[in-house]
Amino acid sequence: MALRDQLKLSVGSAYRVGEQRGKTKLDVRFQNGTRQLKTLDIAWVPANSRKIQESVEKVAGLVTGGRNVKEAYEALFGASIPVPEASESASALLVQVWELFGAYKIRKNLIKESTWSKDYATSGKRLKEVSDAKDAFDLLDRAGDKWEAGSRQRQVSLQHISAMLKWGISREGNFVLPKERWTPPIELKGFYGDKVEAKQDAVPLQDEEIISFLESLPVESKHPRDKEAAKRWKFAFQLMAAFGLRPIEIKHLQVDNGELWCNYIKRSGAGQTKRRRLRCLNEWATEWDLINRVADDEALPLCKVGVADAARTYLKRQKSWESLAKAGKTAYSFRHGFALRAHQQYGLSVRIAAALMGHSTDTHTRSYGTWTDEDEIDKALENWDEGKLNQNLFGNAGQGVALPADVQLRLQNNALLPEDEGALRKANLTFHAEQCAQARDRIQSVAMEKQARLSEERAKAAQAEYKAFQDIPLGAKPPSPEAIQQFREQIGYTGKPSWEN
């Protein structure tokens, strides 16, 4: 049953569901061998599978947070615990505490006032709508309903509200909230839900697209106003494309002894980025004379709000941008194009590319991982398809112990998993078992190969990183294959770029 598979993924195999007198029974197995069961007030029918899944996930969140199964269920769905009669309306109290909480955070310099009035406002608004909740779990449960499961906003708002509750029951908050009723769960995971669809990948601009777009800008317009705007924006986009800048960064450039530096510091919750030296990988910096133009303070767009904001408006109004916009490109795509160039044309390691772009390797892999790992994925898929192909050719007749239903289903759908090997052997389906074993070995070896490569890369890149920064060739022409090879040896990069595979 798809529901069970789903639950296995989201909460683990310790949580099992089944039927009990027409209702859903939840059976939780703990590490010490004990079990706890609870019959949920949900009919055991396929139509309820979503509801069952959500309920189990929420219960699991609370159990992880230290409650037993029964308590967790009742806290969430309020069977036997009577709703406490608040002496003063919870609604007014929570809203008051929310304001106090905000004032405290601002006073203690924990957040900027702008963050309170912008980001927290969304959460505060939602809090007011559901502030008649009977306790912390109910409050968070209902507050989250407004947004899609797994969405970023749902996470953020629940975090805000939970933080407010935590503050309210603490000394800092003068214990304004009664602990028994308003203690938030230790883990919010169960309230977030699972994301339905993955986010879109970053869409890079190809080199040719950048060049033809820049050429299309009306720098010779008859209208002096349009001409001036086009000249300024062209310069801005050239900078973003050549050096992989964030739009906002064009406002923080400085030339030091002929080197271009970006002084922009991106602040965030737990840290900030560093000032970095900018490098152009291809001939654009010299062809467009960018460093001298920055040194001469050539005019950039004014952008009184944000550069990306202004750029978006400008781009939207360019005819030649239309088709690019349709392909999902944004002002950031100039920067993404830089990343693409670094990997596909120059075969730079993730570490070096990330350093050039001024973010962590983690962030880099998250945004651009699909371009760097494509070859591994392809390899794995190829092997897997080969296994399925054999099954198609040889059918699935066999005798022996009956197959578990799920394995049988997968066999019929030609979607066997490596772990089905044992069951298939018992059923005398040796051919298919063999296929599973082979597929597993291949997947493992691909993974091991990748692991080994990554750690080797990391060690070498760490040693070479400093040197690499000094030595990146800034030739006026695209580098020859020999030059690329030489450069890669120089920085100790041994991995093959994806196009050579």
Add this chain to the structure above:
DNA sequence: AGTCAGTGTACCAGCTGTAG
């Protein structure tokens, strides 16, 4: 003189990406 289209600017609300 009046109208139109293109541009810059500002603002809003809600959502998303990124840092470590």
Add this chain to the structure above:
DNA sequence: CTACAGCTGGTACACTGACT
């Protein structure tokens, strides 16, 4: 996990040169 900047999609208004 949390703070902050950016993105999306929208509205509004002033200004300017071109056109009628």
